[in-house]
Amino acid sequence: MSDAQRAMCPARHIETPRPDEGGFVLIILLTAIIPLIAMAAAAAITLGGRNERLLQEVHQERALLAAEAGIDAAIYAAKTGMLVDGYPILRDMGQSMRFEVAPTYLQTDGLDNDGDALLDSADPDEDLFQVVVTGHYRNVHRRVVAYLGPVAVLPTPEAAIGLQGAANDLAIGAGASIRGHDTKLDTTPGLAANDLHGFSIAPPETSGALLTQLDTTEQALVVGVGTAPSITVATAAIDIPKLVTELAAVATSTITPATYTDADFGTGILSVTGDLVMLGASIGAGVLVVDGNLTLDGTSRINGVVIVTGTLQLESSARIFGAVFSAGTIVRVNGTASILFSTEGLQIAHAVSREYSKVKGWQEVVR
Numbered sequence: 001m002s003d004a005q006r007a008m009c010p011a012r013h014i015e016t017p018r019p020d021e022g023g024f025v026l027i028i029l030l031t032a033i034i035p036l037i038a039m040a041a042a043a044a045i046t047l048g049g050r051n052e053r054l055l056q057e058v059h060q061e062r063a064l065l066a067a068e069a070g071i072d073a074a075i076y077a078a079k080t081g082m083l084v085d086g087y088p089i090l091r092d093m094g095q096s097m098r099f100e101v102a103p104t105y106l107q108t109d110g111l112d113n114d115g116d117a118l119l120d121s122a123d124p125d126e127d128l129f130q131v132v133v134t135g136h137y138r139n140v141h142r143r144v145v146a147y148l149g150p151v152a153v154l155p156t157p158e159a160a161i162g163l164q165g166a167a168n169d170l171a172i173g174a175g176a177s178i179r180g181h182d183t184k185l186d187t188t189p190g191l192a193a194n195d196l197h198g199f200s201i202a203p204p205e206t207s208g209a210l211l212t213q214l215d216t217t218e219q220a221l222v223v224g225v226g227t228a229p230s231i232t233v234a235t236a237a238i239d240i241p242k243l244v245t246e247l248a249a250v251a252t253s254t255i256t257p258a259t260y261t262d263a264d265f266g267t268g269i270l271s272v273t274g275d276l277v278m279l280g281a282s283i284g285a286g287v288l289v290v291d292g293n294l295t296l297d298g299t300s301r302i303n304g305v306v307i308v309t310g311t312l313q314l315e316s317s318a319r320i321f322g323a324v325f326s327a328g329t330i331v332r333v334n335g336t337a338s339i340l341f342s343t344e345g346l347q348i349a350h351a352v353s354r355e356y357s358k359v360k361g362w363q364e365v366v367r
Helices: 003-008 019-079 207-211 240-249 343-353
Strands: 089-094 097-105 129-137 140-151 159-163 169-172 177-179 197-201 231-233 253-255 259-261 264-273 276-279 283-291 294-296 301-308 312-314 319-326 330-333 338-341 355-366
Touching (some): 019 089, 019 097, 019 129, 019 140, 019 355, 159 177, 159 338, 177 197, 240 264, 240 283, 264 343, 301 343
Parallel strands (some): 159 197, 159 319, 169 330, 177 338, 197 231, 253 264, 259 276, 264 283, 276 294, 283 301, 294 312, 301 319, 319 338
Antiparallel strands (some): 089 097, 097 129, 129 140, 140 355
């Protein structure tokens, strides 16, 4: 560049920043950023802790849901006759959820569970299943206890024998009887307050329909509440076919239809599909369900409730202590045979057939 050109271009002066000014700017930036970083970190920690607590609550709730599912399983087991004292129910529900059910029947545990100085069968308040359920989800568990009370499966009898339709063949021998008076299993009288009628018939039938089937001698053999013949119209009809189906599904013993002599069928819900003949000293207790015809002969005896869809026939000195529900149209009681209403017989029937599926209450015992 020539001297003339230099003269025409003014000189430029470039200032270099001082070191102390750059440090000041950095300090300002750090002063503004550090609190933001701290706030972000605090927020992250807070949210992380909150998420952890929320996750734990979710785990706790899923464990509780598993425990509640265990109560439902116990109720279902009770309805199907599978709730057994001392036998646990275990179920893996998947997705890390599972439960364990521990049932205890309080009337046989040997403990005074309610502090009233009465033990087991002496205390009607202990007629309960205590069901302890532990629900699990991953490493979390919740424990609840529920109390399941009995629900009567059998209908309430209104007479020693209840007919569900118009009978067209009723026969009572001169030495036989239909008794609605409460009778103990040892044949001694029970409580008069428990007495029922001898015969009942379901509506829309009338008591006159029964009377036309019985002559004067037979009418005198039907005793119970009121004067002979002790006959009444039931409060409501019972769906016996449905009852037979329900009881057969939970039967403790299925009997092959046949003729049996001196057979001991034990105690329980005894189910027969077909005709059953009991001869000699055959015996059964609880609930006898016969989807067909039933004949008792000799000294055969049933202690409990008999439900029959077909013909009912008692011969010789056969006896039923309890109550009968019949959907058949033929009832014959001959010889010295008898049908005797018995609250003791009913107690046996209820003991083997009641469902312990009524929730009396539940609470969490450990979390």
